[in-house]
Structures are given as C-alpha cells and as structure tokens.
Amino acid sequence: PDDTAAAAARDRDAQLTKPPGALGRLEELAEWYIGWRGDPAARCNSPQILIFAGNHGVTAQGVSAFPAEVTAQMVANFRAGGAAINQLARLAGATLDIHALSLDTPTADFTTGHAMSEADYVAALATGWGAVSPEADLVVTGEMGIGNTTSAAALAAALFGGDAGSWAGRGTGVGDDGLSIKRRVVEAGVSLHGQQGPLGLLQCLGGRELAAMAGAIAGARAHRIPVILDGFICSAAAASLEQAVPGALDHTVAGHLSAEAGHGQILDALGKIPLLQLGMRLGEGSGAALAIQILRGALACHQDMATFAEAGVSDG
Amino acid sequence: PDDTAAAAARDRDAQLTKPPGALGRLEELAEWYIGWRGDPAARCNSPQILIFAGNHGVTAQGVSAFPAEVTAQMVANFRAGGAAINQLARLAGATLDIHALSLDTPTADFTTGHAMSEADYVAALATGWGAVSPEADLVVTGEMGIGNTTSAAALAAALFGGDAGSWAGRGTGVGDDGLSIKRRVVEAGVSLHGQQGPLGLLQCLGGRELAAMAGAIAGARAHRIPVILDGFICSAAAASLEQAVPGALDHTVAGHLSAEAGHGQILDALGKIPLLQLGMRLGEGSGAALAIQILRGALACHQDMATFAEAGVSDG
Known part of the structure; x- marks a missing residue:
C-alpha cells in the first residue's frame, strides 16, 4: 500500500x-x-464481481445434497440474471463476469490422485489472473461448484491442521450420511496430499474455480485493486496464497462470516474480521457483494x- | 403483520x-x-431518515466531551449536507428530514426535576409521530444532542435495572473525570425518578429528541411502515415503548450494534440481533442508514x- x-x-x-x-x-x-x-x-465506482465455476470428481462419492449438473444449470441462471448474485451485483452497481471452467471435465477425485494436472492448474490460475479488469477499482471473487465445500474443507484441513474431518460442514445442506462420507473423503485427501506446500495443496485438493479465485486475488494485487473475500471456499483458496507468501492477502478484507462450518477458523487464522455476519452460506460471491455497500458507505463518509x-x- | x-x-x-x-x-x-x-x-423504494435534535440541562454538569453549542452547529451541518448521515442517506437513496426541537431551551436537569414538562413531552412525541411520511416505506430514527448518552443511560438504567452507573459510557469520548460525573448523574436521575412507569421515565429522564424518536416509531407502526433502529440512544427511547406495550417494537429491527457501552444489553433485553456490528458510535441514524442496504439486498434477492x-x- x-x-x-x-x-x-x-x-x-x-x-x-x-x-x-x-x-x-x-x-x-x-x-x-x-x-x-x-x-x-479514491472512490469505489467500478466494482467487478468475478464468478468462477468448476466441477469436482469427488461428487461421485455422494458428498453433496445437489447433483453435479446443478453447476452448469446455475451458470445458465447467472447468465440469465436469475441468481442471488445477479440481484446483489445490480444493487452494488457492479459488473458481473461468469467464467465456467471445463464443466464437462470434472477434476479428478482427490482421494485417489491430484485434483488437477499441472497444466490444468496453471490454466485455471491464469484464467483467474486474466479475468481481473485493470479498470476495476474493487474485485469480489465468488464461485459455484457442486462438491466444492468438500474440496475447500480438505484444502483448509491440510493448510491449517487439526482434525481433518471436522472441517467438513453441511455445504448446500447434505444429510447425516453424506456428511459422514464427506468427512472420510476430506480425511483421505489430507492423508494422501498433506505433505504438499500451500500451492501444491491448492492443485491437489482444490478445484479449477478455487485456483481461479486465487489467481484473480493475486492478479488484483498486481493492479493495486483491493479485493473483498467471500465465504468458506473463497477464503480457503485465498489462504493458500497467504501461506505461500505471508502478506499476500493484505489487499483483501473479509466480506462476511459464512454459516458454513470452518469459515470462522480460516478467518481467525488469517487475522481477518468479517464485515458482515448474517448467516449467509450461498457462495456466488454473495456475502462479499453485499459488503461492497459497507465499503461504499465508508468512502462516501x-x-x-x-x-x-x-x-x-x-x-x- | x-x-x-x-x-x-x-x-x-x-x-x-x-x-x-x-x-x-x-x-x-x-x-x-x-x-x-x-x-x-413489497420493495423498499422510499426510505425516510428522521433526525431529531435536542439539548440537555445535564450538560451543565460536565458530562460530555463537546460543548452544548455543537448540537445547533451539527444541525446546521446536516442542513448543509456535510455530516456522515447526509452521505449515508444519499447512498441509500433516502430522504433526510431534520427536526430541531427547541434547541435554545434545554430540558431541565433530570437530577433535580422532570427533564420535560408534560406539555413539552407531548409536543415532542407529537413532533415525532407527525414527522413520519405516510408515503415512506421504511423509517430510520436518528438523533443529535450533546449530553444525550447521559439521558439514554439513565433511561436504560431505570428501565432495565442493574448498577445504574455502569450504563454510562464514553459517548462522544468523555474523559475519566467526565465519566465519573456522568455515572453520578445517572445514579442521581434513577434515584429521583426510578419509580415512574416506562413512559414516565421517558419524560423524566429522556430528552425531546428521545421522545420524538419514540413518537416516530409509534407513528410508523400506525402506517405499517417498518423501522430500522439506530444505536444506544434510539434503542433506549424505543425500549420505553416496548416496556409500556410489549410487542410495540415488532415492526422494528436493530440496524447495528453500537460501540457505546450498554447498547448490547438493551438489544439483548429487547431480543433484537443487530444487522451490523462495525464499532460505530456516531448516532445521527448512521448505523441504521447503512443497514438499509442490507434490507435492500434481502428484498432484491x-x-x-x-x-x-x-x-x-x-x-x-
């Protein structure tokens, strides 16, 4: 700064x-x-909301309350203007850009191998970096991806330690059986990849949309564009940057505290106090988009x- | 409802x-x-922010960090568009109406008598009731009045009990000596008037701007207009309505948690969870005005x- x-x-x-x-x-x-x-x-006149969507091999194990097809269906909903983030973007006067990342080719199941090949990973990072408009004066990074709370839980568990299974939460509302599976999947992922460094963990346990959010956060820094982080998945992806390069998130604030289990632990570890605490747990950048108004209020005053x-x- | x-x-x-x-x-x-x-x-297209300003006899005892003239100076600032609430009202697309209530005639010192005569009190309640525009679809009640955290602390102490002095906080930033005086003033006020009923306490310990906020909250109810409560002073005034008629605040939400000591206790007693917790302690309706954006987001979705x-x- x-x-x-x-x-x-x-x-x-x-x-x-x-x-x-x-x-x-x-x-x-x-x-x-x-x-x-x-x-x-400085004023915040041109906020840009970036949504990255990806699919996850681990969904085949039954970790989500929704079928994997919903990722593509929600991308269509974003493009048609029908999702929560469309309304919140309009309220904030923000542009909304949707990037669907190879939805027909889910990542590999991270309990048996690397979620992304190196080529896939670098492509996703680059998509995120390149998605940032140099003319934007604020960036919000959001995501959509059935199964991605499982990916984020495994990533957070590997980055921060503790009981791996306890990082798994209900996500979109998985039942007790699904939650048990989810915990075992997270434990297996951490067991297989836990020795990687932070950016290796993002490749092995993350998804394309998580890597793209990390790329966008880093790209915004290169343009001196402040970033409002969204919820659990965004914060897990961001945390891999901070562990790799301490201070890498100094240009970011936490937009809100998600109701998803584990988000508060990530924010505590990052030393970020959320701007909003409204029990939201939708993703899509929705909590961060709402927090744009708080920043606008601060700058107006x-x-x-x-x-x-x-x-x-x-x-x- | x-x-x-x-x-x-x-x-x-x-x-x-x-x-x-x-x-x-x-x-x-x-x-x-x-x-x-x-x-x-329903949508929230026409929010109305009402600011009531009053002066307080107890300021002569040295309870505030600012001189009493600041009340009138800030009213002029509101009218010229230079205060925080002006910026937050513009951001929210809200109308802002300022009502200065007999600033040249402070209320009586409540440690020696009733803050307001019955005629003064009824006039202030009626000003608040009449200030609500029937065309508004949301009302925010705010205030300005040097010395009014002392009045609100005494009112809250009398309404909710507990150690009277502990309801006194720093307000606009009073020093240690002033805080000691403030505590003794609050204790003396509660000792003199504590046997009154809730609406009698508002007359005896409140100020014209507190009575006007209570009147506006009740008036909004008559028009089925929801209200966002602001901080400590607004909430103390509102609490006298709730104690007089349980349910009288059902058409209200708490806009934010103020940093002023005692606000959290009032909200707990009212069963209201604040929408924002940003460490604000300015009054003027500023926290509630910022919370309009949260309501707008909810309705847009x-x-x-x-x-x-x-x-x-x-x-x-």
Whole structure:
C-alpha cells in the first residue's frame, strides 16, 4: 500500500465532523482502500464481481445434497440474471463476469490422485489472473461448484491442521450420511496430499474455480485493486496464497462470516474480521457483494463529509 | 403483520434458486418486511431518515466531551449536507428530514426535576409521530444532542435495572473525570425518578429528541411502515415503548450494534440481533442508514431471483 495516501486519509479523518473513531470500522476501511489505491481521493465506482465455476470428481462419492449438473444449470441462471448474485451485483452497481471452467471435465477425485494436472492448474490460475479488469477499482471473487465445500474443507484441513474431518460442514445442506462420507473423503485427501506446500495443496485438493479465485486475488494485487473475500471456499483458496507468501492477502478484507462450518477458523487464522455476519452460506460471491455497500458507505463518509473548519463545528 | 403476506414470502423463498436457508438473515428480513407491508411484492423504494435534535440541562454538569453549542452547529451541518448521515442517506437513496426541537431551551436537569414538562413531552412525541411520511416505506430514527448518552443511560438504567452507573459510557469520548460525573448523574436521575412507569421515565429522564424518536416509531407502526433502529440512544427511547406495550417494537429491527457501552444489553433485553456490528458510535441514524442496504439486498434477492422451475435448476 501507499503509506503517504494512507497517512493523508488518517489526517483527513481526524478533521471530519464526528468524534474521533465514531465511524468505527468504516474509518479503517477507508484508510485501507485509499492506501491500496494510492489515491487520497479514491472512490469505489467500478466494482467487478468475478464468478468462477468448476466441477469436482469427488461428487461421485455422494458428498453433496445437489447433483453435479446443478453447476452448469446455475451458470445458465447467472447468465440469465436469475441468481442471488445477479440481484446483489445490480444493487452494488457492479459488473458481473461468469467464467465456467471445463464443466464437462470434472477434476479428478482427490482421494485417489491430484485434483488437477499441472497444466490444468496453471490454466485455471491464469484464467483467474486474466479475468481481473485493470479498470476495476474493487474485485469480489465468488464461485459455484457442486462438491466444492468438500474440496475447500480438505484444502483448509491440510493448510491449517487439526482434525481433518471436522472441517467438513453441511455445504448446500447434505444429510447425516453424506456428511459422514464427506468427512472420510476430506480425511483421505489430507492423508494422501498433506505433505504438499500451500500451492501444491491448492492443485491437489482444490478445484479449477478455487485456483481461479486465487489467481484473480493475486492478479488484483498486481493492479493495486483491493479485493473483498467471500465465504468458506473463497477464503480457503485465498489462504493458500497467504501461506505461500505471508502478506499476500493484505489487499483483501473479509466480506462476511459464512454459516458454513470452518469459515470462522480460516478467518481467525488469517487475522481477518468479517464485515458482515448474517448467516449467509450461498457462495456466488454473495456475502462479499453485499459488503461492497459497507465499503461504499465508508468512502462516501470519508470523501464527502465536511471538516470541523468547513462546517464551523467546535471540535471538542 | 399480515400473516398471509408473510406466508406467501416463505413460500416464494422456498422456490428460489438457492439451497434452503442459504441467504441466512436476508430471508427473515424479507419475510419481516413483507409481513409488515402486507404486500408480497413489497420493495423498499422510499426510505425516510428522521433526525431529531435536542439539548440537555445535564450538560451543565460536565458530562460530555463537546460543548452544548455543537448540537445547533451539527444541525446546521446536516442542513448543509456535510455530516456522515447526509452521505449515508444519499447512498441509500433516502430522504433526510431534520427536526430541531427547541434547541435554545434545554430540558431541565433530570437530577433535580422532570427533564420535560408534560406539555413539552407531548409536543415532542407529537413532533415525532407527525414527522413520519405516510408515503415512506421504511423509517430510520436518528438523533443529535450533546449530553444525550447521559439521558439514554439513565433511561436504560431505570428501565432495565442493574448498577445504574455502569450504563454510562464514553459517548462522544468523555474523559475519566467526565465519566465519573456522568455515572453520578445517572445514579442521581434513577434515584429521583426510578419509580415512574416506562413512559414516565421517558419524560423524566429522556430528552425531546428521545421522545420524538419514540413518537416516530409509534407513528410508523400506525402506517405499517417498518423501522430500522439506530444505536444506544434510539434503542433506549424505543425500549420505553416496548416496556409500556410489549410487542410495540415488532415492526422494528436493530440496524447495528453500537460501540457505546450498554447498547448490547438493551438489544439483548429487547431480543433484537443487530444487522451490523462495525464499532460505530456516531448516532445521527448512521448505523441504521447503512443497514438499509442490507434490507435492500434481502428484498432484491427475494423479489427478483428466479425460481427452480423458471431457471430449470434441479432443487436437490
């Protein structure tokens, strides 16, 4: 970040017509955003929401409440404007770009081999990196992929340790039998690939949409575009970047705390306090898209409030 | 609320292209709003933010970090468009109405008598009731008044009991000496007026802006207009209605959890879970105004998402 711009933001904040600190996290959000944009006058006028979709070999084991065909059906729904993220993108004035990643060729079952070949993995990372518009001033990374909470749980378990099975949650609403299978699948994946480094784990246990989100987060950094992270799956993918290069997520904030088991643990480990806690667990970038409004509020106050001197208000 | 409209909202929610419950609190917000509007197609297009300003006799005792003149200065700032709430109102597409209540005549010091005469009190309640536009489809009640966290702390202490002094917080940022005075003032007020009923406490310990917020909340109910409550002062005023008539706040939600000491205790007592928790403590309706966006997101998803049948998506 640009320390001069961030310092200018702090200086301006101290002059605005409010008691010091009275806007709480809105004040730190404005400073964070301005620092990364390197512009004291920065506003968030052109947010870009990126959704990556992928399919997962492990779904054949019965880890999800929904059939794998739903990934492609939901991509069609995104393109037709019918999903939750379409409504939230419109509310936020954000562009919404959908990238379906080889849906007809699911990743390999990670309990028996690498989820992605090196070529597949690099292609997915590059799709994410290239999906970021250099003109965007904020990026939200979201996903769709039946089975991908299983992939994310295995990735988080391998990155952070602890009881592997306990990272498995209900996802879209899997029943007790499916949850038992899911736990065993996660344990088997960690057992097979757990010795990999963070970026190897993303290849072996992740999916194309997870790799693409990681690529987009890194690509946004190269353009100094701040990122709002979404829920469990996005955060697991992002965590592999942070473990590989500490500080790699400094240009990101956590948009919300998902109801999916394990998300809070990931955010704690990353030292990120979520902006929203609304019990959402949909994916699609939905929680992060809603959090765009919080950032907009922070910047509107920061850029447009009067100072004590301008307004003739006594500053205590 | 209209049970038929709320049931229609639940029925529609179950058909939308998402796993059941995956939008978390957005789903209950949409149902709550639709139930109170009595219209399954309800949207929040015309929110109205009401700010009431008043002055307080207890400020002469040194309970605030800012001089009493700041109330009138901030009213001028609201009218000129320079305060935080102006920016947040614009972001939310809300109208903003400012009502300054006899600023040149502070309430009486509640440690020696009733803060308001009966005539003053009724006039403030009526100002609030009459300020609600029947055409609004959402109301946010906010306030400005140097010294009013002292008034709200005394009111909350008298309504909810416990160690009276512990309800006093830092407000706009009072120092240790001021906080000690504030505690003694709150204790003295509760000692003098604590035997009053809830609406008597609002008269004896409140201020004109607190009474006006209570009047507006009640007036909105008469028009079936849902209300988003703001922080500590707004919630204390609202609590006097709920204690007088249980259920009187059913048409309200808590917009945010303020950083001001005591707000969480009030919300717990009211059974309200705040939509936002961002460490804000500004008043002016600012937290509630930001929460309008959450409600808007909930309604956008509810009203505009495709159903499983419309989108051709398998529902699991």
